[in-house]
Amino acid sequence: MNFDNYIIPNLTDKKIIITGANSGIGFYVAKQFAKNGAHIIFACRSQEKAEKAINAIKSDIKNAKCTYINLDLKSFDSINKFAASISKNHPKIDILINNAGVIMQNAKSTSKDGFDPHIATNCLGPFLLTMKLLPYLEKSDNPRVVTVSSITEKLGFFNIKYFARNNLPGWISYQQSKIANLIFSYELNRKLKVKRSNIIAVASHPGLTITNSLQIKNLLWLVKKIGMPVEQGAMSLIIAATNPDIKGGEYIGYRNLFNLKGSVCLNKSSKITYDKKIAKQLWEKLEKLTNSKLK
Numbered sequence: 001m002n003f004d005n006y007i008i009p010n011l012t013d014k015k016i017i018i019t020g021a022n023s024g025i026g027f028y029v030a031k032q033f034a035k036n037g038a039h040i041i042f043a044c045r046s047q048e049k050a051e052k053a054i055n056a057i058k059s060d061i062k063n064a065k066c067t068y069i070n071l072d073l074k075s076f077d078s079i080n081k082f083a084a085s086i087s088k089n090h091p092k093i094d095i096l097i098n099n100a101g102v103i104m105q106n107a108k109s110t111s112k113d114g115f116d117p118h119i120a121t122n123c124l125g126p127f128l129l130t131m132k133l134l135p136y137l138e139k140s141d142n143p144r145v146v147t148v149s150s151i152t153e154k155l156g157f158f159n160i161k162y163f164a165r166n167n168l169p170g171w172i173s174y175q176q177s178k179i180a181n182l183i184f185s186y187e188l189n190r191k192l193k194v195k196r197s198n199i200i201a202v203a204s205h206p207g208l209t210i211t212n213s214l215q216i217k218n219l220l221w222l223v224k225k226i227g228m229p230v231e232q233g234a235m236s237l238i239i240a241a242t243n244p245d246i247k248g249g250e251y252i253g254y255r256n257l258f259n260l261k262g263s264v265c266l267n268k269s270s271k272i273t274y275d276k277k278i279a280k281q282l283w284e285k286l287e288k289l290t291n292s293k294l295k
Contacts, residue, residue, distance in 0.1 A: 003239050003252075003264040011242070012037030015093050017086075017133070019043045019071060019126070020100025022053040024211040028234045029097070029241070030066070031057050039065035041090065043082060043100075045072045073100055073125030074111035076290065083132035092139040095241050098126040098147040098181075107170050115289070119164045122177035127184060128290040134199065135295075143199045144248070146240045147185040149269075150178040150205055151259055156270035158183075160281045164289060180282060182251065182269050187279040189249040191294055200248030203269075204240035207254040207261050209233025228254075228261045235264050 020026040021042040030040045044050040054066040069085050072078040102121045111120035137143040158179040189201035208227040240252040251269050256262030287293050
């Protein structure tokens with residue numbers, strides 16, 4: 001599948017939810033989609049940052065359609081309130097992009113529901129959010145769920161027994177969360193096929209992209225030295241969300257230097273992410289921890 005010279009299709013009247021759309025790759029993608037006619041729902045924790053991002057887009061794109069709805073992925077209560085707002089005000093959603101994530105957080109800074117911050121924000125939150133929004137996605141003609149993973153999944157270290165356990169080193173929790181993202185995306189796509197749903201699930205990763213994230217400030221010198229500009233690093237997500245040839249179950253990333261950079265292409269993920277037994281165990285654990293099921 002060739003993605004060179006990709007042109008974003010007309011997205012007029014498409015409603016797209018992007019978590020973490022106020023900065024970095026999420027902001028760049030939101031701006032490109034708004035430029036192509038989409039109505040972007042900024043699902044962000046900080047109202048101040050989200051409104052600043054929306055104003056920046058509207059200053060460049062006169063008729064941009066952007067809406068802010070508060071969402072804290074570390075809080076199940078916040079996710080439930082967000083879903084209620086979508087049900088009331090935006091009952092048909094075309095694309096859900098699970099983009100927001102955290103890295104290098106203090107493991108002792110647990111979520112409101114008592115979970116490790118990486119697992120809560122990167123896994124449990126997106127799982128619950130997706131389960132809550134599937135009924136509104138099903139009303140679209142060609143809906144999809146895109147989940148953003150990370151090249152750290154290549155390490156392949158994942159043990160279901162330790163998943164969501166507190167007090168693990170932050171780097172291990174983060175890496176496990178990103179492997180779980182992929183397992184979730186693949187399993188979601190399989191389950192949606194069994195249901196004969198019109199929704200597809202796709203995964204992507206941004207390679208090594210240069211952003212101004214304070215979460216990786218200690219590694220920023222390295223990222224700037226060998227990483228890609230955000231315009232290139234966002235293309236995998238843009239293609240995963242809008243390419244009409246995507247069928248579901250793909251993992252979109254980059255070609256060169258251990259998939260860190262280069263042109264966009266289909267990537268193969270670590271072996272464990274394709275293990276259906278592990279997928280079943282993880283899915284059941286996600287259901288139990290979030291008290292949510294695929295209906």
